[in-house]
Amino acid sequence: MNLVRWDPFRELEWMHARLNRMFSERPFRGADETELSFADWAPAADVQETEKEYVIKADLPDVKKDDVKVEYDDGVLTVEGERKLEREDKGTKYHKIERGYGKFVRRFALPTEVDTTKVTAEFKDGVLNVHLPKSPNDKRAVAVKVG
Numbered sequence: 001m002n003l004v005r006w007d008p009f010r011e012l013e014w015m016h017a018r019l020n021r022m023f024s025e026r027p028f029r030g031a032d033e034t035e036l037s038f039a040d041w042a043p044a045a046d047v048q049e050t051e052k053e054y055v056i057k058a059d060l061p062d063v064k065k066d067d068v069k070v071e072y073d074d075g076v077l078t079v080e081g082e083r084k085l086e087r088e089d090k091g092t093k094y095h096k097i098e099r100g101y102g103k104f105v106r107r108f109a110l111p112t113e114v115d116t117t118k119v120t121a122e123f124k125d126g127v128l129n130v131h132l133p134k135s136p137n138d139k140r141a142v143a144v145k146v147g
Helices: 008-024
Strands: 045-049 055-060 068-071 075-081 104-109 120-124 127-133 143-144
Touching: 045 104, 055 075, 068 127, 075 127
Parallel strands: none
Antiparallel strands: 045 055, 055 127, 068 075, 068 143, 075 104, 120 127
């Protein structure tokens, strides 16, 4: 019988790897394996602040501009939309689908010092950029048109 020295860090790495595998897989699927019934997907986003404004940059590849809705209300910016899986069932066989499809909603809590009359959004090359200029004490709700 060989003696093996126990390494607690190796045990932690093993547990970390198992948890990552468990959470990276999507266990809650509908009857059709490609249709998700729980937490479809969430786009990655960056939140930046300068002296003059807040900027939210969200990665929305394969999302059409018309499928994105942006709204700012009382310190919370909401970005919602849908990325649709366009399948051609004629001779096309998917072996694996890893990218997320379906509806998404992201909310970002910002200080209420945003000038709601000057909020702008632009959608270019699959990236949504929302510019929220700073202004003191403006709390009105406003729908933002994506240009």
